[in-house]
Amino acid sequence: MRNLFIVAGKEFRDGLRNRWVLAITLVFGLLAIGLAYFGAAASGQVGFTRVSTTIVSLSSLAVFLIPLIALMLAYDSIVGEDEQGTLLLLLTYPMSRVEILAGKFLGHAAILGVSTLVGFGVAGAIIAALGSVEQLGELVAALALFILSAMLLGWAFIGFAYLISVSVAEKSRAAGIALVVWFAFVIVFDLALLGVLVSTGGQVSEGLFHTLLLLNPTDIFRIVNLTFFEAARTQAGLASIGADAAFHPALLLGTLLAWVAVPLGLALWIFRRREL
Amino acid sequence: MTQPVIEMSAVGKRFGKLTALDEVSLTLGEGEVLGLMGHNGAGKSTSMKLILGLIRPTRGTLKVFGHDPGGAAANDLRLRLGYLPENVQFYEQLSGFEVLDYFARLKRIGTGVVKPLLERVGLGHAMHRRVKTYSKGMRQRLGLAQALIGEPRLMLLDEPTVGLDPMATRDFYGMVDELRGRGVSVILCSHVLPGVERHIDRAAILGQGRMLASGSIDELRQAADLPLVVRLRTARAPERLAESLRPHGVLARQSGEGRLELEVPVRAKMAVLRELAADPETADLALEPPTLESLYAHFDGTIRDRAAAEPAPATAIDAQQGVSA
Numbered sequence: 218m219r220n221l222f223i224v225a226g227k228e229f230r231d232g233l234r235n236r237w238v239l240a241i242t243l244v245f246g247l248l249a250i251g252l253a254y255f256g257a258a259a260s261g262q263v264g265f266t267r268v269s270t271t272i273v274s275l276s277s278l279a280v281f282l283i284p285l286i287a288l289m290l291a292y293d294s295i296v297g298e299d300e301q302g303t304l305l306l307l308l309t310y311p312m313s314r315v316e317i318l319a320g321k322f323l324g325h326a327a328i329l330g331v332s333t334l335v336g337f338g339v340a341g342a343i344i345a346a347l348g349s350v351e352q353l354g355e356l357v358a359a360l361a362l363f364i365l366s367a368m369l370l371g372w373a374f375i376g377f378a379y380l381i382s383v384s385v386a387e388k389s390r391a392a393g394i395a396l397v398v399w400f401a402f403v404i405v406f407d408l409a410l411l412g413v414l415v416s417t418g419g420q421v422s423e424g425l426f427h428t429l430l431l432l433n434p435t436d437i438f439r440i441v442n443l444t445f446f447e448a449a450r451t452q453a454g455l456a457s458i459g460a461d462a463a464f465h466p467a468l469l470l471g472t473l474l475a476w477v478a479v480p481l482g483l484a485l486w487i488f489r490r491r492e493l
Numbered sequence: 494m495t496q497p498v499i500e501m502s503a504v505g506k507r508f509g510k511l512t513a514l515d516e517v518s519l520t521l522g523e524g525e526v527l528g529l530m531g532h533n534g535a536g537k538s539t540s541m542k543l544i545l546g547l548i549r550p551t552r553g554t555l556k557v558f559g560h561d562p563g564g565a566a567a568n569d570l571r572l573r574l575g576y577l578p579e580n581v582q583f584y585e586q587l588s589g590f591e592v593l594d595y596f597a598r599l600k601r602i603g604t605g606v607v608k609p610l611l612e613r614v615g616l617g618h619a620m621h622r623r624v625k626t627y628s629k630g631m632r633q634r635l636g637l638a639q640a641l642i643g644e645p646r647l648m649l650l651d652e653p654t655v656g657l658d659p660m661a662t663r664d665f666y667g668m669v670d671e672l673r674g675r676g677v678s679v680i681l682c683s684h685v686l687p688g689v690e691r692h693i694d695r696a697a698i699l700g701q702g703r704m705l706a707s708g709s710i711d712e713l714r715q716a717a718d719l720p721l722v723v724r725l726r727t728a729r730a731p732e733r734l735a736e737s738l739r740p741h742g743v744l745a746r747q748s749g750e751g752r753l754e755l756e757v758p759v760r761a762k763m764a765v766l767r768e769l770a771a772d773p774e775t776a777d778l779a780l781e782p783p784t785l786e787s788l789y790a791h792f793d794g795t796i797r798d799r800a801a802a803e804p805a806p807a808t809a810i811d812a813q814q815g816v817s818a
Contacts, residue, residue: 223598234586302581306639309545309576310599311568492508493547 220312221320228324232290238332241286245336248282249275253344265348268356272363276442280435281403283333283367287374288395291325295382295488296391305493314489322379322481329371337364362466363442369473370438374399376480383488406433427464434476441469496559497522498647498678499544504553506539513539515702516553523646524676526669528689530789531699537682538579540699541649544680545576557647572600575645577636579652579682585625589616589635592624593642600643614638615664629656637665648672651682666692690785698789700796710785717791719783720744720756725769726777727751741765751776 232238252274256266265271295318298304307317341360345353381394410429414421430436444466499521506514514536521527531537542548543555546562558573560566583592593607611620614634619627627635633656640648654662669679669692681693690710697707706713727734731753735745741761748754757765769775783791 219601220599223595227595231584231586301583302578303583305547305578306576306581306596307599308547309571309574310596311571311601312599493542 218316220310221316221323224312224317224320225323225327228294228321229327232324232328237290238328241290241329241332242336244282244286245279245333246340248278249337249340250343252278253340253348265344268344268352268359271344272359272442272445276363276439279367280370280438283371283438284374284399284403284435287329287371288378288399290329291322291375291378292381292391292395293388294321294325294379296385296388297382299386300388308493315485318379318383318485318488322375325375325378326372329375330368333364333367333371337367359442359445362445366438366441366470366473369470369477370434373434373473373476373480376477376484379484380480380487383484383491402433402435407436431464431472434473437469437473437476440464441466441473444469495523498525498558499680500554500556500559501540501543502554504543504550504555506543506548507551512702514543514550517699517702517704518553519697519704519707521647521678521680523678524673525695526673526679526681526693528693528696528785529680529682529699530684530696530785532684532793534701535684535699536702537684537699538651539702541576541651541680541682544649545574546570572643573646575640575642575648577640577648577650577653579655581632581636583624583632583635583639586623588621588623589627589631590620592635593620593638596639597642602643606642610638610641611635613641614668615661630658630661633657634661637668646677648677648679649682650679652684653681654683662688696785696788698792700793703796705792705796706788710788713785713788713792714759714783717783717788718759719787719791720758721762721783722781723755723757723765723769724748724779724781725753725755725775727753727772727775729772729774738765738768 249271253265253271255263256270256274295304298307304317308314337360341356345356377398378395381391381398385391385394410426414426430440444464497520499519501517501519504514504517505512517536517540519527519540529537529540539548543550544557544562546557546564546567549563555562557570560570562570584595587595589611590607593611594604597604597607608617608620611617614637616631616634616638619631624632624635633653637650637653640650654665657665666689669681672679673692673694681689683689693710695707695709696713698705698713706716708716728751731745731747734753735743738745738755741764742758743761743765744756746754746756755765766778766780769778
């Protein structure tokens, strides 16, 4: 177990050293403040907008960004070490493959988690301090839910990245597949669902449709943050259907957690069986 | 007799249909240095991985320090093991110190050993520089320092002298001698090891997954029965000299004005030397026993001949490359 934390610690320090933590934190922070301040620019005014508007626009942008960042951060975690020969060496050290993979995951998860927390957290504090927030409680609760779901979304895609990384033999292949995965979950899935909905003239059973939305972690993330603001429903596109279903946030977060666990578990399983 | 460090008997390893290792037997005692030789795909890396417990043999038995290296005792065994992989590239963004510290902690050893180890391999001056700035030789030294973490009792070094300059190579062999003196068993794995003869106790030559020959250098020389080379400076006419030595089975070749190169069969060595030494026209002579490289070329050649004579089975070469890629 000790080695797991040594591996995780190294991974996290690597993230600090090569500025991943800094870059992600800045991107998230600026995104949040920018959207809060300029979010109402389309209607002819600048200045901090309503919390609900901010969170809704933030989640619809973050849903593209977070999976991409997570995949970029971790796609080479195993295949990269394999290519440089250190994986073979690590495997001759007194630790199990599970410890190596779980340790690296923990490190990457911490990089993304800390960046998400600090980036959006600081942005939230600035919004609270400078904007005229009518209900501070609402902002805190909405932001907390947003940060929590953003972390889970990021970790789910780190899980995907690991699954890719243990399955291929070359870094460049892993990068390519990561891009395809991003495209499939973030764009194609929703388009396909929309296509089904339109082509059947809306005859798909509502329950089935809601369940289908749960098959995509990015949609779950959207629904979590939309259901919090009933008022924002009209702006949210496809995911507002999910919001109608009134999934309980705990169920949604639980499903998101499963989206973290399943790809990671699968990655562990493949990694353990892999011949060298 | 103490328990051998490595006991490998009739070990075979298959990857799917391909036989990477076939009926290989090998023992290594305490404080012994073994040169494991073979071209790419001969089964060297597979043997190493078996000993390291990274893969399990398909057939035969393998014991390291008396235990199955892939079994329950693996983690204990690994604390006593040092490994330098071929072509390893350490974390470029870390300093040499940080890299070694990471590996030392993974081996459950404190940071205190890091600095002395780096100084021992001659990297003391560069330990806080990033590995990115290291030369090939410095990286190799860092790899060696890594293998030395925790005073291992068995070291496996894969192509350890690749990229080292002659001075560094000499230092490296000095270190191997020192390790041997302390009872550490070492396997040097390479396809070429110039000048290694004096530093190893035994050599094992692998080819296409099979053990072609193993034993001390002298035993290998005897088995190979390769001629010695005698370099001669003489005032005598080359043709005449060649004529007089022909009954001993000597082949003569002129290598320059008044210089001859003789290939002398081992059994005729003393007779030829006596004759040459007694000849007043002989100005100088030098004797060169077959080098490990020529022995290797000889044994490696035998399997190639055999392979050419009979239709080859699925070659181990592809299997091996598939694995190390």
